[in-house]
Amino acid sequence: MKIDTRLAQIGSKSDPETGAVSYPIYQSTAFRHPRLGQSTGFDYARTKSPTRAVLEEAVAELESGDAGFACSSGMAALQTVFSLFQQGDHLIVSVDLYGGTYRLLERIMAKFGITTSYVDTNDLQQLEEAYQSNTKAVLIETPTNPLMMITDIRKVSAWARDKGLLTIVDNTLLTPYFQRPIELGADIVVHSATKYLAGHNDVLAGLIVTKGKELSEEMAMLHNAIGAVLGPQDSWLLMRGMKTLALRMERHQSNAKAICAWLAEHPLVEEVYYPALPDHPGYDVHNAQSSGNTGIFSFRVKDARLVEPFLRHLDLIAFAESLGGVESLLTYPAVQTHADIPEEIRRKLGVDDRLLRYSVGIEHPDDLIADLAQAFDRAYAEIT
Incomplete structure (x- = not known):
């Protein structure tokens, strides 16, 4: 079955x-x-x-x-x-x-x-x-x-x-x-x-x-x-x-793939971390042991000054801890989920003040991308 x-x-x-x-x-x-x-x-x-x-x-x-x-x-x-x-x-x-x-x-x-x-x-x-x-x-x-x-x-x-x-x-x-x-x-x-x-x-x-x-x-x-x-x-x-896990995971991963592709081309984003991307170092191993992908990924912005206004201007996506729900949540690991890890260790790993983690929900991807786009635009306008 x-x-x-x-x-x-x-x-x-x-x-x-x-x-x-x-x-x-x-x-x-x-x-x-x-x-x-x-x-x-x-x-x-x-x-x-x-x-x-x-x-x-x-x-x-x-x-x-x-x-x-x-x-x-x-x-x-x-x-x-x-x-x-x-x-x-x-x-x-x-x-x-x-x-x-x-x-x-x-x-x-x-x-x-x-x-x-x-x-x-x-x-x-x-x-x-x-x-x-x-x-x-x-x-x-x-x-x-x-x-x-x-x-x-x-x-x-x-x-x-x-x-x-x-x-x-x-x-x-x-x-x-x-x-x-x-x-x-x-x-x-x-x-x-x-x-x-x-x-x-x-x-x-x-x-x-x-x-x-x-x-x-x-x-x-x-x-x-x-x-x-x-x-x-x-x-x-x-x-x-x-009971609805299968339906939700399929939507989570399809949304995440679409948004990762968009972020990878955004001029304010330096790097995207997601195992479904072919250039991810664990891509082959992941595909060999897993039949799909999660709905969570991280990305690093080019300028730490963007983080605060970007998070503040998000409208549809909630700035909140946790992950995996039907609603999209965006987290700042350095001060939230990973605050208990010493700063020296965090920075050595790459969990720095420019890293954001996104738990993609099951909303329509076009709406999520539109929210990210307007938040980036308004944040960039504030720092320039």
């Missing part, structure tokens, strides 16, 4: 007693035991909840994993995954990293004696140089946020497996509709489901998918013990959003 169909049918046959096509929201936190020593399969909502269970089964199947876990946010999902590790362990992580993940690693996990090396995870030499006897896992973002760097998941997963390491992939930007890391050798997939999976800027959620019985059982214990689980209302909202 095609993934488009599986997405649209999430939960539609999960309530045979009533035949509800939209799976119900089970608000209960407690569940009656038939008698001593017996259970309906549900005891306490932190451990397992009917609505959340349908969502978790769906995402596990979509990502070709063995178990799914729905968390209260993307960061809660990462915290749960990082709880697999203990004092003295070492992680290797993609160098162009979402600022929230960097903050979690450096300000929280470091307190518990977990150390991290940041490298270009597509470079096996850098991986080898970063590897230590206490290294336990590799965490990959591909594409990365915001510079759209690509990592060969097959290559890194094979390298990690030879070393006895876990491979963890943040698949937020492509979703299982376009990329399925477990099929490429990864052990764990994480999502900020707030983004493309939910898709409407109205629910906060995170997801984990694991491969393998032992790893899945360990993650289930951590998920229950930590307790940062997703509530039934948000689980239902996330399932509802995922």
